[in-house]
Structures are given as structure tokens and as C-alpha cells.
């Protein structure tokens with residue numbers, strides 16, 4: 001089986017060819033420009049790769065309902081040239097193979113479940129904290145869609161009393177992404193996040209926000225494992241801080257074997273930042289299976 005994977009991001013497009021075992025044969029990355037510039041490049045790269053199917057993990061919001069007439073269309077995004085762009089249809093027109101599309105974070109969640117640290121677990125939450133915050137959720141083996149798909153980066157959060165910064169989300173006064181994503185940290189402190197490694201208050205505030213978000217997810221969707229990725233989570237010291245705060249905030253309310261084993265419950269991504277592209281490959285495998 002030759003499976004194509006596309007991870008469509010706001011800054012770059014990662015393309016690969018691999019197989020159902022998660023082996024990647026070839027991988028390239030190109031900058032994301034306008035659809036008119038970027039889509040022909042993508043089509044050209046895949047056109048001589050002899051792929052049987054293509055899986056796509058894409059930035060949101062995007063229509064992820066296979067039964068919808070606008071399945072695979074990018075919706076109202078701040079990336080203006082891409083608003084209402086029919087990503088899936090345009091690729092299908094030229095490449096003519098079965099395709100399946102989901103959000104970038106649902107793809108990452110899937111990648112970790114099929115090839116990574118969440119193998120064999122059917123209910124998993126994946127969150128990336130980078131330029132923005134995205135959350136992918138799989139419950140009982142199904143990636144969560146619903147009316148659209150989760151946008152759980154924008155849940156409301158209580159501000160830390162020592163946080164002198166502001167929520168920078170243009171839509172909300174006190175949401176997680178606006179308080180805790182990389183650009184928010186950098187606006188609050190006036191320095192690059194990786195230059196703040198030694199400032200304890202930065203990570204005290206950050207871990208407080210992450211813990212608040214995770215507690216809300218734990219209480220709402222009850223994941224059996226939580227995987228955290230993205231640039232900000234490169235600060236490894238966050239993990240023990242977040243685990244401790246989550247335990248404290250839950251305050252003994254839930255008693256599960258997963259929560260008793262915090263070190264294996266809240267974990268870093270395990271696929272060297274290939275979880276998204278590997279999840280896309282798995283979406284391709286599913287597209288092929290569903291087409292048969």
C-alpha cells in the first residue's frame with residue numbers, strides 16, 4: 001500500500017508517502033502561500049508518487065463531515081486566501097484517489113493512537129500549544145466531530161492573580177489560547193518563549209492555565225490519556241507542574257487508575273513531531289478501506 005499524507009498548516013505544508021505500518025518513504029515540506037500557488041505544488045509532488053489514497057490533516061475550521069456537500073472545505077479562517085477553499089475537492093479533481101480529511105489535531109491524536117504512545121487506548125485527547133492551541137479528541141475509537149469539530153483551545157479560563165498580561169484572542173476576554181499560546185506568552189513578557197526558560201513565574205502561570213484546561217477536558221470528555229505537543233511544551237518542566245496542579249484541582253473527586261498514574265496519563269507526544277503526518281497516513285488507509 002502506498003499512502004499519501006498531507007499535513008496542511010498555516011505556515012507549512014508537509015507531504016509524505018508511507019505505508020499502513022507507519023513507515024515513511026519520502027517526506028517534504030513547502031511554505032504555505034495562497035491556494036493558487038500552493039495547491040499546484042502539492043498536486044505536482046503527489047502526481048508521480050503512485051499513491052493509492054490520501055489522508056489530510058488540516059488547520060481548522062474545516063468541514064469534516066463526510067456526508068456534507070462541502071466536506072473538506074476550509075471555513076472562516078483568519079488565513080484569508082483560504083476562506084471557503086474546497087481543499088478536498090480540488091485535490092480529488094487532479095489526484096483521483098480516495099481521500100479523507102480531518103483537523104490537524106484529530107490527525108495527530110489518531111497518529112499517536114495507531115503508531116505512538118496511545119496504541120491500544122480508545123479514548124485519547126491530544127492538545128498542541130504553539131502559535132495557537134488545538135485539541136483533537138477520540139472517544140470510544142471515534143474522532144470527535146459533532147456540529148463542526150472541537151475548538152477546545154478557546155475554552156474560558158480563570159486568570160492567574162499574578163498575570164499582568166491580557167488575553168490576546170480577538171474573540172474572547174479570557175480564553176485559554178489567548179492566555180497561554182506562544183504569542184500570548186511572548187506578548188506578556190516581551191521576549192521569545194524559549195528565552196524565558198529560567199523565569200519561574202512564566203511557567204507557574206502557564207502550567208496553571210494548562211491544568212485548568214485539562215481539568216475541564218477530563219471532566220467533560222473523560223480521556224484515558226492526554227498527550228501534549230507543540231512548541232510551548234518543549235519546556236519539559238511544564239509536565240510535572242501540570243500533573244501536580246491537575247491532581248490538586250480535581251481534589252480527589254475522580255478515582256480512576258489512569259489518574260493514579262499521572263506520569264503515564266499526561267505525557268509528551270511520542271512521534272518526534274511526526275504524529276500529524278502519521279495520522280494523515282492512517283486517514284489515507286481508512287479512505288482506501290472505505291472505498292473498497
Ligand code: ADP
Pocket residue numbers: 009011128129130131132181182183185186192193194229230231232233234235
Ligand atoms: P505551530 O503552532 O505554528 O505549528 P509550534 O508548535 O512550533 O508551531 O509553536 C510555535 C510557538 O511555540 C512559538 O510561538 C513559540 O512561542 C513557542 N515555542 C517554540 N519553541 C519553544 C521552546 N523551546 N520553549 C517555549 N516555547 C517555544
Ligand code: ZN
Pocket residue numbers: 153154169170171172175176177178
Ligand atoms: Zn479565544
